[in-house]
Structures are given as structure tokens and as C-alpha cells.
Amino acid sequence: MKETCAACHGETGVSVDPQQFPNLAGQTEEAIFKQLRDFQTGARVSDIMAPIAQTLTEAQTRDVAAYFAAQKRVEAVGSSPSASANIVELAHIGAPARGIPSCYSCHGQNRSGPEEAPVLFGQSASYIEDQLKKFASAERRNDMFARMRTITKQLSPEEMHGLAIYYGDGGAAKP
Template identity: 40%
Template sequence: MDGDKQISVWNRWTATSVGVTTAIFLMAAGLGFVLLPRLEAGEQVAGIWDSICRAAGLPQKGEQPEAVRPDYKTSLVKIATAVPRARNEEAIGRGATLAQQCAICHGPTGVSRADSPNLAGQYASVIYKQLRDFKDGVRVNAVMSPFAVKLSEQDMQDLAAYYSYLPRLPGFHPPESHPAPRIVVSGAPTRGIAPCGSCHGSVENKLGSPWLEGQSELYLKTQLAAFVSGSRQNDINEQMRNVARAMTPEEIDQAAKYYANKPPPYPVGE
């Protein structure tokens, strides 16, 4: 009987506890659903229901939430459907004719003798994406930007078909003299860096990632530095910017040297 009296509504301690709890609940509800939404809105809201909806993050009728937009151009290429999968002989032929304009920098067979990137055997989706990004101003280069502006959609598709058709430079990495650096083989998991080969060939290829074997060491270092500084911003989902910024200067140097390694030229007459 004594226990029943202690929890009775007529017991002053029970009544006091319930009253205090109810007051705290009402104050918290008023603060969270009425006062704070009004202050955050910076204007008078329509009523309590409007305040509750604002507190819950629900847009009201007539409100258009402002989209978050980057302050730089982003690639418009849908990489999965950028180029046809089937080989097209006519496109390759048209691309070969167009590629004569590219030979001075990228070599007559798509293998550069300077520090321009090798295009022979590059993935068609990569060739197309970079040309389209240059044309759209997403990627900027003093030579490539003016050239790409003049290209039609068909031109870019044809160049992609042609260069992807050419035989690519294979990797040349004698284990006894040129061991693969850790960043290429294993990456750096604690810093969120996957092995380079898991995206760029040798192990696996991620759609949209270029084949790097045989590229110029200076070109590779320059592009990684551009990703670090943010002056190049056309990588998919900022993946290369995040990776490059997490790499040390030594790792950037090691990766560039590794991929740029080529077999020595054969002596004349052999």
C-alpha cells in the first residue's frame, strides 16, 4: 500500500517530477522547433508547423534548395558510354588522317620523342575524354586547347579509335635493376592510396584511367604536380587530386621514373 501511495498523482514528489519533466520537454521543443529555426531562417516563419519542418530539414512549398556547385568547370563526359566498344575500321582510317596534325608533338606512330604523352595504344575512352575536356575548357593547355576547340564530336571519336588501335609501349621493368617502388605495387593503405597498377594497367584498369607505361617522366611529374596544386581538375570524382596530395615528393618521383622506364635502343646494324 505504501508503494502505491508513493507513485500516486496526489503524491507531491511524483507530481513535482512529472511537472519538471514536462516543463523541460516543452522548453526543449520550443527551443529546437520554434526559436532556433526562426533564427536560422533569418526571417519570420509562417508558424509552428513551418518551424518544425525547417528543423527537420524539409523544404517548404515555394522553397528551392540551392544546389552546391563547384567554382570551376567539371567534365561533361559520361565515361561508361563515351566511345563505342566495337572496333570501327572507318573511324580508324579517318583518325589516321586527322592524327597527322598531332604527329609533331605525339610522334608519327603515337610515340612521342619529346615530353608529350604517348598516345599509341591508349584507351579510347581516355583519348576521347581528354580531347573533350580540352574542348570544353575543363582541362587547359596552351597547345591542346586551341587545337581541340576546332574538333567535332566525330573527329574526337575517330582520333580515339585510331590511337587506341596502335600498339602500345609495354612495360620494361627488369626486377634486378629496376625494382618496382612500393607506391606502385602496394600503394599506401593508411593514406587511402591504392596501388598505381590497380587503376593504370599492369594489375587492372579502371575505366577512364590512362595506360602509363612508357610515358615521359617529366610529363608524369608535371601532371601529378598539377593535381596537387589543383590547376588540373578534370579527374573523375577528384580521385587523382586526392591521391597526388597524399603522396610524398619521393613517391611521385619514384612512380614517374618507374613508368617512364624504357628498354635501351638497339645499336645500329643489329
């Protein structure tokens, strides 16, 4: 199984093509396990991942999740040295008037949100933006309680792009 995962996600969970395949290194075990289970059950659709995940037993799924969670997380992969004040505010505070919570509340490095929510730092900006667009269009539907679909429908394409770059850059800017 290790060779199968490594073909796309790298031997230690550092993706061979971060624009297309997420970095798994250092994600929480629960986040990785949830995504694998979602591929197994069809809650998350992927012509690549579903057939692979469906071959795993529950014990193997847990082992894969534990292995990648134990690896050193990738640091920022983006190139933008700064983000607009609006983007930094969305990431750190949210937009309460629009019903948008802080991204950090679930996806920050020291988040207090659900363990199943992935850490976004260390993913490529293009991968993050692609996932945000998939949630907004409901092409991706495996978010808990439809949170991401609800939030992303309220974000403009420019905000999605800015947040993707911000997280791909490691979120260096502070409010």
C-alpha cells in the same frame, strides 16, 4: 588532322618529345576521348591542345581516339633498373593506412579500373612526374571525382618522383 596530331604525338602516337607530349599509342580509346573532350570543354587546360581539340567534331574526336588506341603501345622509356620497396608497394598495393589505392588498380597494364584512366607504362618519367605535380597543386583538375588530386596531395615529392621513374621504366620490379 593527322598532320596536326603527328607534329607533337608522332604519326603513330609515339611522341616526338615524350618529356613534353604524351605517347598516345595503345592508350584506351576512352582515355584519349576523355582527354580530348576535357580540352574541348576547358576541364583540362592547355594553350596547345585546347585550340586544336576545339576544332574537332564529336565524330572526329572519336576517330582520333580510335586511331591512336589501335596503334602499338610504347614500351618502357625510363632508365632506372629498380625501384625502392616503398615505390613498388605504392604501385602494386597502395598505402591503405594513408587512403592511397594501388596505382595499378587504375593505371596498370591489365587494370580493372576505369577505361578513362590512362596506362602509365610507356610515358616518360618526366611527363608523369609533371602531371602528378599538376594534380597535387590542382593546376590539373580533370581527374574523375578528384581522385588524383586527393591521392597526389598525400604523396611526397620523393614518392611522386619514384613512381614516375617506376612507370617510365615499365614497372619491372614486383613487390
